[in-house]
Amino acid sequence: EKQPCMPTHLQKPLIIKTGVQFTTKVRLLVKLPEVDYQLKVKTTFDKDLPPGRVSRQFFILTNNTKVMDIEDYSNGCLSVEFRHLQLKEKKYINGTKGSEGLLSVTEELHSLSFEACFTVQGLTIDLETCSLPLVVISNVSQLPGGWASVMWYNLLTDEPRNLAFFGNPPRANWSQLSEVLSWQFSTFAGRGLNKEQLAMLGEKLFGQHASCSDYQVSWSKFSKENIPGKPFSFWMWLDSILELIKKHLLPVWNENYIMGFVSKEMERALLKDKEAGTFLLRFSESHLGGITFTWVEYSENGDAKFNSVEPYTKNRLSALPFADIIRDYKVISDGVVPENPLKFLYPNIPKDEAFGRLYNSQPSKVYPYISSTLIPISELRPNASTTPPSCQSPQPPMTPGEFDVLCFDLSDMNSPYSE
Amino acid sequence: EKQPCMPTHLQKPLIIKTGVQFTTKVRLLVKLPEVDYQLKVKTTFDKDLPPGRVSRQFFILTNNTKVMDIEDYSNGCLSVEFRHLQLKEKKYINGTKGSEGLLSVTEELHSLSFEACFTVQGLTIDLETCSLPLVVISNVSQLPGGWASVMWYNLLTDEPRNLAFFGNPPRANWSQLSEVLSWQFSTFAGRGLNKEQLAMLGEKLFGQHASCSDYQVSWSKFSKENIPGKPFSFWMWLDSILELIKKHLLPVWNENYIMGFVSKEMERALLKDKEAGTFLLRFSESHLGGITFTWVEYSENGDAKFNSVEPYTKNRLSALPFADIIRDYKVISDGVVPENPLKFLYPNIPKDEAFGRLYNSQPSKVYPYISSTLIPISELRPNASTTPPSCQSPQPPMTPGEFDVLCFDLSDMNSPYSE
DNA sequence: ACAGTTTCCCGTAAATGC
DNA sequence: TGCATTTACGGGAAACTG
Numbered sequence: 001e002k003q004p005c006m007p008t009h010l011q012k013p014l015i016i017k018t019g020v021q022f023t024t025k026v027r028l029l030v031k032l033p034e035v036d037y038q039l040k041v042k043t044t045f046d047k048d049l050p051p052g053r054v055s056r057q058f059f060i061l062t063n064n065t066k067v068m069d070i071e072d073y074s075n076g077c078l079s080v081e082f083r084h085l086q087l088k089e090k091k092y093i094n095g096t097k098g099s100e101g102l103l104s105v106t107e108e109l110h111s112l113s114f115e116a117c118f119t120v121q122g123l124t125i126d127l128e129t130c131s132l133p134l135v136v137i138s139n140v141s142q143l144p145g146g147w148a149s150v151m152w153y154n155l156l157t158d159e160p161r162n163l164a165f166f167g168n169p170p171r172a173n174w175s176q177l178s179e180v181l182s183w184q185f186s187t188f189a190g191r192g193l194n195k196e197q198l199a200m201l202g203e204k205l206f207g208q209h210a211s212c213s214d215y216q217v218s219w220s221k222f223s224k225e226n227i228p229g230k231p232f233s234f235w236m237w238l239d240s241i242l243e244l245i246k247k248h249l250l251p252v253w254n255e256n257y258i259m260g261f262v263s264k265e266m267e268r269a270l271l272k273d274k275e276a277g278t279f280l281l282r283f284s285e286s287h288l289g290g291i292t293f294t295w296v297e298y299s300e301n302g303d304a305k306f307n308s309v310e311p312y313t314k315n316r317l318s319a320l321p322f323a324d325i326i327r328d329y330k331v332i333s334d335g336v337v338p339e340n341p342l343k344f345l346y347p348n349i350p351k352d353e354a355f356g357r358l359y360n361s362q363p364s365k366v367y368p369y370i371s372s373t374l375i376p377i378s379e380l381r382p383n384a385s386t387t388p389p390s391c392q393s394p395q396p397p398m399t400p401g402e403f404d405v406l407c408f409d410l411s412d413m414n415s416p417y418s419e
Numbered sequence: 420e421k422q423p424c425m426p427t428h429l430q431k432p433l434i435i436k437t438g439v440q441f442t443t444k445v446r447l448l449v450k451l452p453e454v455d456y457q458l459k460v461k462t463t464f465d466k467d468l469p470p471g472r473v474s475r476q477f478f479i480l481t482n483n484t485k486v487m488d489i490e491d492y493s494n495g496c497l498s499v500e501f502r503h504l505q506l507k508e509k510k511y512i513n514g515t516k517g518s519e520g521l522l523s524v525t526e527e528l529h530s531l532s533f534e535a536c537f538t539v540q541g542l543t544i545d546l547e548t549c550s551l552p553l554v555v556i557s558n559v560s561q562l563p564g565g566w567a568s569v570m571w572y573n574l575l576t577d578e579p580r581n582l583a584f585f586g587n588p589p590r591a592n593w594s595q596l597s598e599v600l601s602w603q604f605s606t607f608a609g610r611g612l613n614k615e616q617l618a619m620l621g622e623k624l625f626g627q628h629a630s631c632s633d634y635q636v637s638w639s640k641f642s643k644e645n646i647p648g649k650p651f652s653f654w655m656w657l658d659s660i661l662e663l664i665k666k667h668l669l670p671v672w673n674e675n676y677i678m679g680f681v682s683k684e685m686e687r688a689l690l691k692d693k694e695a696g697t698f699l700l701r702f703s704e705s706h707l708g709g710i711t712f713t714w715v716e717y718s719e720n721g722d723a724k725f726n727s728v729e730p731y732t733k734n735r736l737s738a739l740p741f742a743d744i745i746r747d748y749k750v751i752s753d754g755v756v757p758e759n760p761l762k763f764l765y766p767n768i769p770k771d772e773a774f775g776r777l778y779n780s781q782p783s784k785v786y787p788y789i790s791s792t793l794i795p796i797s798e799l800r801p802n803a804s805t806t807p808p809s810c811q812s813p814q815p816p817m818t819p820g821e822f823d824v825l826c827f828d829l830s831d832m833n834s835p836y837s838e
Numbered sequence: 839a840c841a842g843t844t845t846c847c848c849g850t851a852a853a854t855g856c
Numbered sequence: 857t858g859c860a861t862t863t864a865c866g867g868g869a870a871a872c873t874g
Contacts, residue, residue, distance in 0.1 A: 018844085020865065089844085105843070138844050140866055292788065310788040319738030319793060329791075337756050369711065369729040372748075374738065374793040416865080437862085439847065475861095508862085524861070557862050559848055835847080845871065853863065 013109055013133035013153050015146040015417035018058065021084045022415035024131065026114045028068065028078040039068040039118055041080050045087065047113035048130070049163070056108065057090040058136055068116070087136060104224075106145035107166035109133040109153075133161055143417060144239040148223035155180050169219035174202055177217055181238065189245040190254045197261035204285075205234060232288055240289035248317040249291065251358050257281065257345060258291070270346060271296040272304050277343025284311035293326065295341050307341070309378060320374050323358035326351065328375040338377060432528055432552035432572050434565040434836035437477065437506045441834035443550065445533045446498040447487065458487040458537055460499050464506065466532035467549070468582070474527065476509040477555055487535070506555060523643075525564035526585035528552040528572075552580055562836060563658040567642035574599050588638035593621055596636055600657065608664040609673045616680035623704075624653060651707055659708035667736040668710065670777050676700065676764060677710070689765060690715040691723050696762025703730035710736075712745065714760050726760070728797060739793050742777035745770065747794040757796060 016022050026041055042065045045058050062085055068078040112131035117124065133153065135146040149166065155177065156170045178198045186192035193201070204227070206215050223235035230237070241260070245253045252258055258281045262270070271278055276297045284290030290311025297305050312325060330338035345354045435441050445460055461484045464477050481504055487497040531550035536543065552572065554565040568585065574596065575589045597617045605611035612620070623646070625634050642654035649656070660679070664672045671677055677700045681689070690697055695716045703709030709730025716724050731744060749757035764773045 017865090141868090142843080308788050310791045316738070316793070319735070331789075369727050370750075370797045370799065372729045372795050372797045374735070375796050376791050377794050378789045378791045380789070436847090560850090561861080840874105842874095843872080846869085848866105848868095850866090851864085853861105855861075856859090 013135055013150050014415060015135045015137060015143065015150065016087055016415045017140065017417065018087045018089055018136065018138045020416065021086055023081060023083045024085065024112060025079060025081040026068075026129070027071070028116075028127075031077065039078060039116055040065055041068055041114055041116045043082055043085070044113045044115070046110050047115075049110075055103070056105065056136070058087045058110070059090055061086040061088045089138070103166055104145065106135050106137065106142055106149050107169075108135070109149075109163040109165060110136055111161055111163065130161060133163055133165070144236055145223065146417065147239065148235045151180055151184070152219055152222070166219070171216040171218050172222070174205070174215045174217060177222070178202065184242060185245075188242055189250065191256065193261065197259075200261040200263055200266070201238070203263065230286070237285075237288060241283045241291075244283075244289040244291065244314060244317075248314060249322055252281075252322055252355075255354070255358070257354055258283075259346065260291075267294055268304075268306055271306060274347065275344055277341055278346055278348065279342045279344070280346040282308075287311055287313065289313055291322070293329075293342065295343075297341065309376075312376075316376075320376065321358075321360055323355045324360050325376050326355055327359050328373075330375060330377045331380055332377060333380040432554055432569050433834060434554045434556060434562065434569065435506055435834045436559065436836065437508055437555060437557045439835065440503045440505055442500060442502045443504065443531060444498060444500040445487075445548070446490070447496055447535075447546070450496065456537070458497060458535055459484055460487055460533055460535045462501055462504070463532045463534070465529050466534075468529075474522070475524065475555070477506045477529070478509055480505040480507045508557070522585055523564065525554050525556065525561055525568050526588075527554070528568075528582040528584060529555055530580055530582065549580060552582055552584070563655055564642065565836065566658065567654045570599055570603070571638055571641070585638070590635040590637050591641070593624070593634045593636060596641070597621065603661060604664075607661055608669065610675065612680065616678075619680040619682055619685070620657070622682065649705070656704075656707060660702045663702075663708040663710065663733060663736070667733060668741055671700075671741055671774075674773070674777070676773055677702075678765065679710075686713055687723075687725055690725060693766065694763055696760055697765055697767065698761045698763070699765040701727075706730055706732065708732055710741065712748075712761065714762075716760065728795075735795075739795065740777075740779055742774045743779050744795050745774055746778050747792075749794060749796045750799055751796060752799040 024043065026043075028039075043060065044064065045060050064082070064085070066080045066082055068080045071077055071079045111133055114129050114131070116127045118127075119125070135149050137143060137146050152169060152172070153162075153165055155172055157165060159165075178193075178201065181201065182192035182198060202215070205217055205221065221234065223233050226233055227237065232240075245258075249258065253260075260281065260283045262280070262282050264282075264285075267280060267282060271280065271294065274296055277295060279293045279295035281291060281293050284292055290313045292308045292311040294306055294308040297307070299305055309329070312322065317325075326342055327340075329340055329342055331341050332338045342351055344350055443462065445462075447458075462479065463483065464479050483501070483504070485499045485501055487499045489495055490498045530552055533548050533550070535546045537546075538544070554568050556562060556565050571588060571591070572581075572584055574591055576584060578584075597612075597620065600620065601611035601617060621634070624636055624640065640653065642652050645652055646656065651659075664677075668677065672679075679700065679702045681699070681701050683704075686699060686701060689699065690713065693715055696714060698712045698714035700710060700712050703711055709732045711727045711730040713725055713727040716726070718724055728748070731741065736744075745761055746759075748759055748761055750760050751757045761770055763769055
């Protein structure tokens with residue numbers, strides 16, 4: 001006699017942080033006859049999990065029952081919104097933790113259940129439904145891992161609540177995955193990734209075999225294994241860049257001035273033979289969340305020389321916005337007057353024409369003080385060098401594909417991390 | 420038959436933040452005969468307060484009883500340490516809040532009580548004692564206000580628990596107060612304030628009448644009223660500087676390179692006739708937690724010209740350490756090659772001699788990148804000016820007086836804010 | 839010892855209360 | 857409405873815990 005209130009469509013797992021409030025809403029899609037009594041809904045965390053299935057157990061710290069109400073703004077159906085819900089971990093549940101120690105916390109999927117019971121014409125009916133899969137984290141530092149799970153789940157299954165998904169996660173085709181990655185950028189940074197940028201990402205995952213859009217990526221390779229020679233996984237690296245854009249590079253990114261994902265080889269191929277002082281902007285591949293610029297100049301004998309500045313990370317960028325860095329960057333070679341080597345944004349846009357609108361208005365007058373600003377400089381000693389390796393080929397931007405976002409009909413989650 | 424376990428000596432109020440753990444320890448100074456049973460101590464917050472006396476009420480969220488133990492490292496007396504105590508505010512206690520709405524939260528004094536009961540030879544004895552006065556805050560932004568209360572209480576009363584102290588707080592003699600202020604700096608920043616620095620502070624409080632060491636300062640003038648023309652009180656200003664020193668200027672302050680508290684008039688009097696490029700370091704009087712440098716230069720006709728840079732605040736200083744700012748500061752006047760105008764720390768110490776040891780080691784090589792650093796610059800347009808007013812006279816440093824710190828015998832508090 | 843995970847708590851921002 | 861105070865929670869770091 002327990003029966004799901006409604007079949008639900010494709011549901012996305014979302015992320016909840018313990019100790020941080022979230023909101024969830026349940027809507028009754030069937031019209032009940034004669035609803036003149038109160039319909040109480042109770043929400044429970046991980047209600048139906050066989051114990052031991054997940055290694056961590058949580059409970060709802062706050063009030064978890066509420067009476068349904070007629071939705072004011074809609075067609076009069078019943079709904080209830082739980083606010084200020086908060087999750088807390090159950091500690092020391094009979095000795096030790098559950099079995100699946102193989103999964104990391106962000107691979108562990110959970111769910112919220114909703115129950116209601118009512119009697120109509122002498123017949124008692126139990127309604128029950130269950131939310132989308134959820135990832136529970138305890139610190140925002142786990143958010144990137146949580147997002148990786150969300151993406152992988154959405155991409156690779158239509159099952160509404162396969163909580164064991166990460167026990168044996170399927171591989172993704174690069175053609176699908178690259179679309180999702182581009183969608184991340186268009187959703188959170190306002191502009192997706194173009195063909196060349198995606199090609200570079202594919203190359204990072206597969207090596208030089210690139211192009212092949214039906215290569216497959218394993219979950220592990222995507223977000224768990226470190227990139228060879230680096231102390232972080234592919235997704236951790238990519239997400240650090242997404243964060244950098246969101247917090248410090250939004251206008252520059254949206255103007256499409258950041259080529260960003262381009263190999264060092266490609267970079268050289270592009271800049272070679274461009275006018276001296278032509279530069280492009282590229283994300284660091286060696287450090288998390290860094291952006292650098294590379295410019296070309298020519299020695300007396302005509303040899304191209306490529307210089308890249310030490311990547312700027314969030315700390316530096318919060319001291320000085322990136323456009324201002326580009327405007328003010330100076331190189332001092334051997335006591336000569338400092339000069340800004342950045343003249344043309346690749347392929348040939350005069351710097352101020354590209355970035356002019358993005359420069360910060362100059363320091364306010366703070367009478368009686370002399371205003372002061374920070375400027376980024378490099379001092380060149382005549383004994384540095386850089387290495388040159390192989391090559392490849394990119395081009396202009398393309399519109400990111402649309403990612404199919406489906407709605408969650410019956411219950412609607414809202415945590416700070418839900419979108 | 421309730422009797423205080425021990426008279427206690429001078430006790431200092433300390434600061435507890437709601438929701439943040441603190442520790443307190445009670446020691447039984449009388450030796451009990453035949454202690455073969457467990458002596459349980461219970462701690463209560465604001466136990467004896469007549470309701471309505473304070474406007475906010477709090478309770479101990481965590482376990483508040485514990486059994487006394489023989490202190491291992493000492494002479495075998497009984498003691499108990501409560502850890503992980505946490506305070507939470509009682510909400511909506513019978514309608515509205517208490518009466519004393521006149522006091523701000525940091526003026527409201529509270530206390531912790533400790534009770535124990537034991538039976539010896541058929542005689543039941545209740546022991547009870549009560550902690551030092553306490554200030555309860557809910558956000559670290561209230562910490563400066565809390566410290567002001569702690570200082571005023573310690574300075575002006577010997578009463579162990581006059582919780583009504585701020586109902587009518589006495590005035591302080593400047594001679595006492597200045598000693599306490601200096602002690603704040605020597606305790607938290609490693610170096611106290613000298614005679615000249617204190618004179619400048621006195622002047623700020625009293626105006627030009629200064630010198631008079633028996634001037635009195637009211638509690639309100641010290642920490643509640645704003646300085647005329649400024650949006651902050653004297654103590655808020657001073658504390659912002661203390662914080663700036665603690666976080667960003669410790670070595671420079673301890674080397675005594677920051678004159679800091681010096682009026683603009685005095686500054687000019689000092690720098691006048693010093694060699695061009697002589698500078699001194701001074702805290703901003705117009706903004707909270709700022710430090711600036713002022714240097715002297717001379718025009719062709721020999722007139723002294725004084726320049727002060729826009730004060731550096733914690734944000735700037737966390738992007739670039741202050742010593743490096745001094746090392747790298749450059750002024751660009753009308754396209755001429757940038758020059759560092761700072762040559763000699765007042766009175767005549769060559770800059771690098773003074774600050775050399777404090778400079779950050781130069782940027783690490785980040786092959787294959789060109790390392791980069793931020794430098795502070797000012798661009799001078801030939802239309803700025805500065806104002807000159809009156810004068811006075813400072814000199815070299817003096818050792819700060821010792822502040823009489825008395826121990827708390829019976830119970831010992833420990834919160835992150837207790838010292 | 840160590841890595842994965844959680845807790846702690848400052849500091850900013852937003853919300854709340856008076 | 858404005859100011860005083862509290863709550864919220866990201867982010868860095870420490871503590872925990874197998």
